[in-house]
Amino acid sequence: MSLSDQVLYCRDCNQEFIFTVGEQEFFASRGLTNTPTRCPSCRSARRQSGGRRDSFGSQGGGGYQQREPRQMYTTVCASCGNEAQVPFQPRADRPVYCRDCYQAQPSSQQRSSGGSSRGRSRW
Numbered sequence: 001m002s003l004s005d006q007v008l009y010c011r012d013c014n015q016e017f018i019f020t021v022g023e024q025e026f027f028a029s030r031g032l033t034n035t036p037t038r039c040p041s042c043r044s045a046r047r048q049s050g051g052r053r054d055s056f057g058s059q060g061g062g063g064y065q066q067r068e069p070r071q072m073y074t075t076v077c078a079s080c081g082n083e084a085q086v087p088f089q090p091r092a093d094r095p096v097y098c099r100d101c102y103q104a105q106p107s108s109q110q111r112s113s114g115g116s117s118r119g120r121s122r123w
Helices: 021-029 040-048 099-104 108-113
Strands: 006-009 016-019 073-076 083-086
Antiparallel strands (some): 073 083
């Protein structure tokens, strides 16, 4: 079987591109049986975007989608009395601390074991 250059059309930009004999041999050596459907520049752009089409496309294709901003709740710190923003619905039966007071609290591992291994792994 002799190979020859093939003229293909890009599915994204509709431009004509050449699928060369060298590219065909490379595809065959990798066990790829389908011809490419995108021109080299559209393939490169698609790889750069992580597989996402664009802001109007519906495909996420391996990239991360933007998520809605997290709802924050305003509460009063149980330690210092300052206002604090937390990402969960505070309950009346549990104390809620601002960032500074929470950092100053001993960890639950320290409280239960009495150890001072703050910041170090047990393992």
